[in-house]
Amino acid sequence: MGRLFIETLSGPRIFKCRYCKVDSASRDDVVSKEFQGRYGRAYLFRNVVNISLGPIEERQLISGLHTVNDVYCSSCQQILGWKYDKAYEPSQKYKEGMYILERERMLKEGW
Numbered sequence: 001m002g003r004l005f006i007e008t009l010s011g012p013r014i015f016k017c018r019y020c021k022v023d024s025a026s027r028d029d030v031v032s033k034e035f036q037g038r039y040g041r042a043y044l045f046r047n048v049v050n051i052s053l054g055p056i057e058e059r060q061l062i063s064g065l066h067t068v069n070d071v072y073c074s075s076c077q078q079i080l081g082w083k084y085d086k087a088y089e090p091s092q093k094y095k096e097g098m099y100i101l102e103r104e105r106m107l108k109e110g111w
Ligand SMILES: [Zn+2]
Pocket: 017, 018, 019, 020, 021, 022, 073, 074, 075, 076, 077, 078
C-alpha cells in the first residue's frame, strides 16, 4: 500500500469532499455552475485535487457524446463526478481536461 498524499488548497473558499472532508477544489477554479450531474446540480472546474480517475469510457450526456472518466475522492473513494477527456462537438471542446463535481457531494465549510 502506498501512502496517501493529501493536498491542501489555500484560499478562503474551498469545496471539500462531503464524506471525508479533504479539499476537492477551489471556488476560484469554477468555470460554470450550470451543469447537471447524476445527483442534481453540478459545477465545472478547471482543476481539482485529491481525486483518482476511473477507467475511460464513452458516455452520452445531455450535451452529446463525450469520453469521460469517473472521478473518485482519493481519500474515501466516494464518486464525486467525472472528468471530460474528449468532446466530439466543437462547441463542447472547451470542457476537455475539465472536471464535473456534484454539488451534493461537496461541502462548503466556513463560507
Ligand atoms: Zn472523500
